[in-house]
Structure formats: structure tokens, C-alpha cells
Amino acid sequence: MIRAIKTDADYEAALARVEEIFDSEQGSPELDELEVWGTLIGAYEDENHPVPPPTPLEAIEFVMDQKGLKQKDLIPFIGSKSKVSEVLAGKRKLTLKMIRALHEGLGIPADTLLKEPGKKLPEGLADVDWTQFPIKEMANRGWIEDTRDFMDRAEEVVRKLMAQVGQPDCLPTACYRCGISRTATDIDMYAVQAWLLGVQLKAQRIETTGTYDRNLDETFLSRLARLSMFSDGPIKAVEYLSSKGIKLVIEPHFSHTKLDGAAILQSGTPIVALTLRYDRIDYYWFTLLHECAHVIKHLSEDNSLILDDFESQTSDTREHKANILARNAVVPIEIWKSSKIANVQHPNKEHVTDLASKMEVHPALIAGRVRYERNRYDILSGLVGHREVRKFFLEK
Numbered sequence: 286m287i288r289a290i291k292t293d294a295d296y297e298a299a300l301a302r303v304e305e306i307f308d309s310e311q312g313s314p315e316l317d318e319l320e321v322w323g324t325l326i327g328a329y330e331d332e333n334h335p336v337p338p339p340t341p342l343e344a345i346e347f348v349m350d351q352k353g354l355k356q357k358d359l360i361p362f363i364g365s366k367s368k369v370s371e372v373l374a375g376k377r378k379l380t381l382k383m384i385r386a387l388h389e390g391l392g393i394p395a396d397t398l399l400k401e402p403g404k405k406l407p408e409g410l411a412d413v414d415w416t417q418f419p420i421k422e423m424a425n426r427g428w429i430e431d432t433r434d435f436m437d438r439a440e441e442v443v444r445k446l447m448a449q450v451g452q453p454d455c456l457p458t459a460c461y462r463c464g465i466s467r468t469a470t471d472i473d474m475y476a477v478q479a480w481l482l483g484v485q486l487k488a489q490r491i492e493t494t495g496t497y498d499r500n501l502d503e504t505f506l507s508r509l510a511r512l513s514m515f516s517d518g519p520i521k522a523v524e525y526l527s528s529k530g531i532k533l534v535i536e537p538h539f540s541h542t543k544l545d546g547a548a549i550l551q552s553g554t555p556i557v558a559l560t561l562r563y564d565r566i567d568y569y570w571f572t573l574l575h576e577c578a579h580v581i582k583h584l585s586e587d588n589s590l591i592l593d594d595f596e597s598q599t600s601d602t603r604e605h606k607a608n609i610l611a612r613n614a615v616v617p618i619e620i621w622k623s624s625k626i627a628n629v630q631h632p633n634k635e636h637v638t639d640l641a642s643k644m645e646v647h648p649a650l651i652a653g654r655v656r657y658e659r660n661r662y663d664i665l666s667g668l669v670g671h672r673e674v675r676k677f678f679l680e681k
Contacts, residue, residue: 299326346373380438380440381438388406418476419479420439422479477544480536480539481549484534485549495530506581513649526557531580534558535678538562542594544562546576547590561678566653567650567653567656568669574614575607576593578607578611578614582606615654626651632665634667649668
């Protein structure tokens, strides 16, 4: 009598009955019974005794056996004779590059190789050579796990970092707007991408003391500039920005990037990132004010990233506007034009300190502007605060 299989005892009895009628003749009632038992047994096994999926190694070995492949035949998919040997010996994990090749070349299901039923391979990003990222330096900075084969796993480690900062499918420089040319031959765009990812990773660990107000204006910039007069002004700036819901991240640039700073909107929270490429007080405050000008005037959901390299030539009006706002936050243009420092042939220390005292800012900000506007970096060098900023952030 056919009945539902509910227990292991029922299951064993069903198997015994199948064995009895296994050789039934075509068209006999027993053959129909056999088919029903087969369905019931299969359903019970699927629910109570599922067969585990094959491991990646088992899947590879199965395909090798089916296709009559030798170890050397796997080199085009895995990379080298030694890597094939290590993979087959269980001493080396498959990389995404290997998995793609084995899936596309030998037809092994991707989810089996990924060891996650139903999972698909991540979409490829056009023209991205993952090995060009500064993987070793990224590991040294603590952004990614430092393993012996991290160069082979470049795609995995960079994608993991992308996912951590909320960009699993898109590298951040897809949002470039101004400040740096993507086609500059002397700029390593992979290093730029890496820096941006690291900045956003750091920003996630920062909690602001206030909430961002989208109505911040030039008064905010002026108050920020006044903090420069304090000996610990760079730290006070961090605290002030935090009170306004803005995160300040200091992250040294990578070689071949020439980055000075960036303004980023991450999940509605502004990030101001500085590289401190030059360790000077005037450079720190101008860069900070410039990026904050971008925050209050130019950042939006549609324009969520602005990168700055002040040595590059750009005609972007937003860069020009940010420069004006940064300078006016220190000394409004009307006051600057009427000041003695703008009207003497050879400005000296007294001219600088007098105007700085009047505006309640550090003399370095005045000296730096004079040097820039006159393109005379050989003057007032003792007033711009060499080696006076990194000590607050990078020498701990």
C-alpha cells in the first residue's frame, strides 16, 4: 500500500518495497507503484537528507574527468603550473579571475565555484585592470587584508573595499565633476580611485557632533578662517566642522596623483578630505576653505564628488568660485584691495602681521596669498608656517 513518507522508518520501508518491485515488467501495476515511490522517496530525501553541493575542487575534478583533462590543461584558466598544483592540492583558493575563466571556459557553475548556491559572479567593470591599484600600499594603510597572494586577489580586495564604503558596483571617480583631469597623462587614476575609497572608509569611522545644515553660507567660512589664529587651529577646525555635521579626513596622497583635497557627499553627509601634500599653515587653511566652499556651494546628490589638484589647469567656474570664496573668507576683496599690502611693491613682515591682526587670522594666510598672487614664492617664506600642520595629524 502506497502512503506518505513521514519518518525514517517509513523511508526505510519504502526503499525495501522499491527493491522488491524494481524489476517489474512494463505496463504492470508494480511499475506504476515504483514511479510513485520514486517521487515520494526523492521528496523525502530532498527535505531530510539533502546531498551537499560539490566543493569547487570536486567540481573541477569532475569536469577534468568528464573532459579527459590533465593538470596542464587548466593553466589557461588558473594561471600557471604551480598555481594549478596548489589549487588541486587545496593549498590555494580560487580568485575571481580564475572563477570567471573556469565558468566561461569549462562551464562549471559559478555558484559552485563561489561556494554560495544561487550566487552570481559580480558584473565586470569595463576597462578596469584590478592589478593596477596600489594594492600593497592599500594593505600598508590598513584598508585591505594583507595576504601573501593579495595581488592575485586584487579584484576581490578592491571590491570588498568598494562594498564597505557603499559602492559595490561603481568606482567613485565615475562621479568626477571638476578640479582634476581624468585624461592627464601624469595622473595615476587607479591611485586616485584607491585614495577616494580609503577616505570614505575613514569617514565611516567618524561621528560628527552636529547635523549638517544645507543652508551654511560664507559666514561659516569666515568663522572657520578665524580659527587659524590659534596655535592648535587645525584641530579646532576639525571640531568646528564636526559641530556642523561635516567630517574632515586627512589621508596622504598616493604617488602620481598630485591630489590636494576633495569634497564628497556620502549618504547625505559631507566629507572634506585633505592630503597635506605640502606641510604649511597657509596651504592647509586655503585647501580646507576651498573644499568647504565646494561643500556649501557645489555638492549635491547629482554632484557628489569634487577632486582638486591646484597645480592642474582648469577652466571650471566652480573652481574659480571656490577660490574666491576661500580668499574672501580670510580677507574680503574690498579690504584686500585697499590694504597697504596690496599696494606696496615689496610687502614685508609688518604689512602681513598688521593685516592678519586686523582680520584676526594667522599671518601665514596673508603671506600665502601675497606669494600666490605675485607668483613670488621666494618671499615671506618665514611666515607661511613650514612643517606646522602634519604634526597634528600624521606624526602620532
